[in-house]
Amino acid sequence: MAHRVLVSDPISEIGVALLNDHPDIEADFNTGLSPEELIAIIGDYEGLVVRSQTKVTPEVLAAAKSLKVIGRAGVGVDNIDKEAANQHGVIVMNTPTGNTISTAEHAFTLMLSAARNIAPGHASVLAGEFAAGRKANQGIELNGKRLAVIGMGRIGTEFVKRAQAFNMTVVAFDPYLTQSRADELKVELADTPDAALTGADVVTLHVPLTDDTKGIINAERLALMNKGALVVNCARGGLVDEAALKAAIDSGHIAGCGLDVFENEPPAADHPLLSLNKFVAFTPHLGASTAEAQENVGIQVAEQVRDFLATGEIRNAINMPSLDAAAREAIGPYLDLSASLGKLLAKLGLSNPDALRVSYHGPFAKKDTALISRTVLTNFLESSRCDGQVNIVNAPGIAAQMGLELVESTINAQTEYNELLVVELRKGEERFRLAGTLIGSSPRIVEIDRLYVDTNIRGHFLIVRNDDRPGIVGAVGTTLGNEKVNIANLSLARNKTQGNALTVIEVDEPLSPEIMAQVRAIPGVTLGTGVSL
Numbered sequence: 259m260a261h262r263v264l265v266s267d268p269i270s271e272i273g274v275a276l277l278n279d280h281p282d283i284e285a286d287f288n289t290g291l292s293p294e295e296l297i298a299i300i301g302d303y304e305g306l307v308v309r310s311q312t313k314v315t316p317e318v319l320a321a322a323k324s325l326k327v328i329g330r331a332g333v334g335v336d337n338i339d340k341e342a343a344n345q346h347g348v349i350v351m352n353t354p355t356g357n358t359i360s361t362a363e364h365a366f367t368l369m370l371s372a373a374r375n376i377a378p379g380h381a382s383v384l385a386g387e388f389a390a391g392r393k394a395n396q397g398i399e400l401n402g403k404r405l406a407v408i409g410m411g412r413i414g415t416e417f418v419k420r421a422q423a424f425n426m427t428v429v430a431f432d433p434y435l436t437q438s439r440a441d442e443l444k445v446e447l448a449d450t451p452d453a454a455l456t457g458a459d460v461v462t463l464h465v466p467l468t469d470d471t472k473g474i475i476n477a478e479r480l481a482l483m484n485k486g487a488l489v490v491n492c493a494r495g496g497l498v499d500e501a502a503l504k505a506a507i508d509s510g511h512i513a514g515c516g517l518d519v520f521e522n523e524p525p526a527a528d529h530p531l532l533s534l535n536k537f538v539a540f541t542p543h544l545g546a547s548t549a550e551a552q553e554n555v556g557i558q559v560a561e562q563v564r565d566f567l568a569t570g571e572i573r574n575a576i577n578m579p580s581l582d583a584a585a586r587e588a589i590g591p592y593l594d595l596s597a598s599l600g601k602l603l604a605k606l607g608l609s610n611p612d613a614l615r616v617s618y619h620g621p622f623a624k625k626d627t628a629l630i631s632r633t634v635l636t637n638f639l640e641s642s643r644c645d646g647q648v649n650i651v652n653a654p655g656i657a658a659q660m661g662l663e664l665v666e667s668t669i670n671a672q673t674e675y676n677e678l679l680v681v682e683l684r685k686g687e688e689r690f691r692l693a694g695t696l697i698g699s700s701p702r703i704v705e706i707d708r709l710y711v712d713t714n715i716r717g718h719f720l721i722v723r724n725d726d727r728p729g730i731v732g733a734v735g736t737t738l739g740n741e742k743v744n745i746a747n748l749s750l751a752r753n754k755t756q757g758n759a760l761t762v763i764e765v766d767e768p769l770s771p772e773i774m775a776q777v778r779a780i781p782g783v784t785l786g787t788g789v790s791l
């Protein structure tokens with residue numbers, strides 16, 4: 259059956275066509291839906307493509323019983339309830355690069371427009387007040403002025419390049435900007451927003467709206483800027499305390515602002531900032547509204563959603579490690595191995611563990627291991643809980659609710675294998691571990707509870723713990739033979755000091771409870787588990 263995708267905001271036609279061109283995808287373009295209308299139909303769809311108009315609320319996600327992926331044609335995902343998406347196991351992807359240049363150009367335009375009174379000057383010409391408009395609208399030169407940039411990601415960096423061409427000096431605050439990158443970009447690195455704003459003539463914002471950044475430009479910080487400064491916001495409305503900005507402009511300390519975004523969009527007609535008529539430029543969230551940007555993000559979002567639904571490839575997910583074709587090639591066999599190790603841990607390991615530790619021995623460091631660890635966790639939880647609610651997106655949240663800590667470690671000590679993946683359950687002082695590796699390119703399980711085996715990762719298995727004395731494995735084999743169960747493979751391991759042994763028998767079909775009961779009744783068998791991986 260085709261994967262159904264709802265495109266609920268306008269994206270470029272080429273994006274919708276890309277989705278529909280795939281034989282396994284059926285896309286419906288249905289925009290302008292009310293929240294109730296969206297809730298009524300979302301249950302039919304596996305994919306949802308939005309821009310910023312559609313609000314993906316917890317109520318929408320609760321109704322989205324088949325939804326697997328939300329694609330945002332743009333950067334900011336604040337219109338999508340990430341918590342609820344995680345809880346429902348829905349991957350959220352954005353298209354981080356497609357609108358960078360358009361948005362940087364727009365922000366720069368707002369700075370120039372506010373500085374040179376383009377909007378009030380334009381209005382005066384239209385009103386037939388040429389001379390009066392000329393007299394009233396003397397501007398501010400940007401040459402040599404100090405620019406503070408809050409957020410030096412993709413858009414911030416592009417803005418800076420343009421500002422440097424205008425001979426502005428730049429100071430930047432971004433907690434993830436290193437000194438060496440700041441040196442490379444020829445910007446002064448500030449340790450705090452306060453340090454960036456002190457003595458600045460212009461501030462421009464290029465950060466996502468989060469609990470940390472909400473209201474990042476407030477009355478105290480505006481007061482740190484030079485008299486006559488400008489505020490440019492082409493990121494998100496909630497970043498600026500609008501009342502504080504209006505008060506600072508009214509007081510004459512701040513000259514004006516260029517805003518593409520407002521705390522509530524559209525702003526009310528009587529919004530206090532809209533009454534300003536000098537050093538202002540307002541646009542209706544147009545940062546990414548160019549043909550080029552919309553084509554870029556429309557194509558990117560369609561390709562990402564299509565590839566995820568058709569092949570499982572994950573690109574630009576904000577709630578999942580990425581798995582593109584190259585990464586899949588590098589870690590694909592380990593994903594298969596980690597899924598089997600997770601399931602086996604659930605069958606053989608400790609009940610109610612406190613921690614699941616995933617350790618990487620050998621040159622794993624060059625691989626992106628986050629997805630391997632998450633695959634172990636997901637399969638462990640899925641096989642332990644049987645409620646069908648666990649998936650790779652919500653597994654960390656479910657583990658946290660259960661009080662199960664996922665611990666990852668990289669171990670440099672040499673093992674007899676080039677790379678060894680060890681998964682271990684911990685409960686107080688108790689430990690239970692499994693290990694696997696690649697032999698050639700084949701994933702193999704090579705250790706069960708510190709006993710060395712060599713077995714496949716897929717198939718039906720009988721795992722027997724028994725006293726290490728003659729005849730027991732033979733008796734197990736006879737029981738299987740009597741029941742016409744074919745043995746495909748057998749791996750034996752023994753612990754001489756403890757006098758016990760472990761046998762992993764691969765069989766052609768799942769073992770019935772009756773056969774398992776017969777196996778467990780064999781004298782000397784201490785544990786018998788049937789597992790299908």
Ligand SMILES: NC(=O)C1=CN([C@@H]2O[C@H](COP(=O)(O)OP(=O)(O)OC[C@H]3O[C@@H](n4cnc5c(N)ncnc54)[C@H](O)[C@@H]3O)[C@@H](O)[C@H]2O)C=CC1
Binds near residue numbers: 332409
């Ligand atoms: N007006 C419009 O139409 C558009 C608006 N946007 C907005 O612009 C924002 C930035 O976009 P990009 O540059 O592409 O994102 P990005 O992810 O490349 O850059 C964001 C930067 O903010 C930094 N950051 C995060 N928290 C911070 C904090 N507390 N203080 C300072 N820096 C912090 C990050 O380290 C990162 O470098 C988006 O989140 C979106 O909200 C993006 C595109 C269009």
Ligand SMILES: O=C(O)CCC(=O)C(=O)O
Binds near residue numbers: 334
């Ligand atoms: O035009 C749009 O879809 C809004 C773009 C935007 O705000 C973003 O990409 O974060």
